[in-house]
Amino acid sequence: MATTTAALTITSSDLVGDALSLSTSNTLQKAGSTDGLDQTTGITRAYLTSTAAIDLFPALVEGSLAFTGKSNWVYICNKSEDATEYALITIGGINVGRLYGGDFLWMPWSMVETANADNHHGDIELAPSVDTGMWFEWTCINEGTEWHAADLAIV
Amino acid sequence: MATTSATLTLASADMLTDNLSFTTTSVLTTAGTATGLSNTTGLARKTTSASTKYTLFYADDYTANKAHKLYFRNTETTSTLYFTITVGTVDVGRVYANDWALIPWSASDGTKEVATLTIGGTWTTSDTLAFDGVTVTAGSGTAATATAMRAALYPNWTASGSGNDCIFTAKRARADLEVNAEQFTITDAASGDASITVATTTEGLDNAANIYITSSTSASHTLEYMLLYE
Numbered sequence: 001m002a003t004t005t006a007a008l009t010i011t012s013s014d015l016v017g018d019a020l021s022l023s024t025s026n027t028l029q030k031a032g033s034t035d036g037l038d039q040t041t042g043i044t045r046a047y048l049t050s051t052a053a054i055d056l057f058p059a060l061v062e063g064s065l066a067f068t069g070k071s072n073w074v075y076i077c078n079k080s081e082d083a084t085e086y087a088l089i090t091i092g093g094i095n096v097g098r099l100y101g102g103d104f105l106w107m108p109w110s111m112v113e114t115a116n117a118d119n120h121h122g123d124i125e126l127a128p129s130v131d132t133g134m135w136f137e138w139t140c141i142n143e144g145t146e147w148h149a150a151d152l153a154i155v
Numbered sequence: 156m157a158t159t160s161a162t163l164t165l166a167s168a169d170m171l172t173d174n175l176s177f178t179t180t181s182v183l184t185t186a187g188t189a190t191g192l193s194n195t196t197g198l199a200r201k202t203t204s205a206s207t208k209y210t211l212f213y214a215d216d217y218t219a220n221k222a223h224k225l226y227f228r229n230t231e232t233t234s235t236l237y238f239t240i241t242v243g244t245v246d247v248g249r250v251y252a253n254d255w256a257l258i259p260w261s262a263s264d265g266t267k268e269v270a271t272l273t274i275g276g277t278w279t280t281s282d283t284l285a286f287d288g289v290t291v292t293a294g295s296g297t298a299a300t301a302t303a304m305r306a307a308l309y310p311n312w313t314a315s316g317s318g319n320d321c322i323f324t325a326k327r328a329r330a331d332l333e334v335n336a337e338q339f340t341i342t343d344a345a346s347g348d349a350s351i352t353v354a355t356t357t358e359g360l361d362n363a364a365n366i367y368i369t370s371s372t373s374a375s376h377t378l379e380y381m382l383l384y385e
Binding site: 072097 | 161167169175182186187220226235240242250254261
């Protein structure tokens with residue numbers, strides 16, 4: 001059983017009258033248990049040169065037992081140093097938010113199955129705002145991975 | 156300009172053969188600039204007592220397509236308890252006991268109901284017209300009455316338009332707001348022929364990217380959260 005911790009600090013001395021100094025840390029555990037998450041996609045570093053949306057984790061099976069209702073965590077960071085360049089993050093066609101240059105997210109991911117499962121509608125999609133090249137990092141730490149069979153036809 | 160920093164540290168000595176240990180820091184800025192986010196809801200807590208969906212933030216209350224950031228933390232210690240975080244119609248994921256998340260939020264607007272009220276007949280200053288809990292004293296004539304309706308402030312609607320019209324636009328995207336003449340109450344003290352017509356021009360939809368939470372339990376369950384926005 002692996003022990004993985006995710007810690008966050010948010011600080012500001014001038015956002016509000018009182019200094020903001022938030023610190024939290026948790027050990028990543030399987031859903032409803034104290035067993036640690038033990039699988040990961042590894043950290044991807046990618047240079048994207050198109051504004052077309054991509055699936056970040058296309059090999060993982062949507063709605064599989066490994067995902068639905070489980071504890072899965074995703075990190076995405078826009079490594080661009082240009083403040084105007086952003087990545088649009090969508091899940092299931094819903095616009096979740098924009099990561100501008102230097103922004104990161106850390107979020108849970110359910111990847112529930114949709115009526116068009118093979119279309120990966122529960123996937124996390126990332127669309128760069130420019131096609132001149134942007135660096136990104138991402139990883140998924142999860143509690144079980146179900147992979148697509150070889151040569152699966154994607155509808 | 157406020158300077159707010161968020162730092163994530165991920166560490167594991169035994170998930171992989173090599174140590175996992177990295178830290179990333181982001182200075183939270185407004186969209187496309189180096190100017191820091193300067194608005195926050197403050198750190199807050201929501202204690203739920205039912206496993207039904209709660210609305211934490213309405214997208215229509217915030218500017219769409221900016222660099223808003225949401226922080227969540229499940230304050231419970233029982234490992235089976237979780238909150239499901241939902242953006243619009245998509246369940247993003249679950250935050251179990253002591254889990255936290257930091258996600259961007261576009262606050263995408265939904266489709267707001269729009270209806271046009273047209274004032275007709277004969278109106279005097281002794282008449283009134285009530286809508287959405289607000290009673291407006293009429294003006295002398297149709298145009299003056301429409302002007303008075305446009306000038307009033309309504310809990311759930313904004314008003315605009317010109318001439319004899321008053322265009323009502325819902326403040327939030329909802330599917331349950333239907334406007335027809337029955338929602339208006341005319342008190343006609345004089346002429347007896349004060350009239351209105353109401354026509355819906357846009358049907359509202361419950362399709363905004365609101366932030367919802369759903370507890371896994373009907374027992375008391377607390378989520379800590381904060382929105383940083385611009």
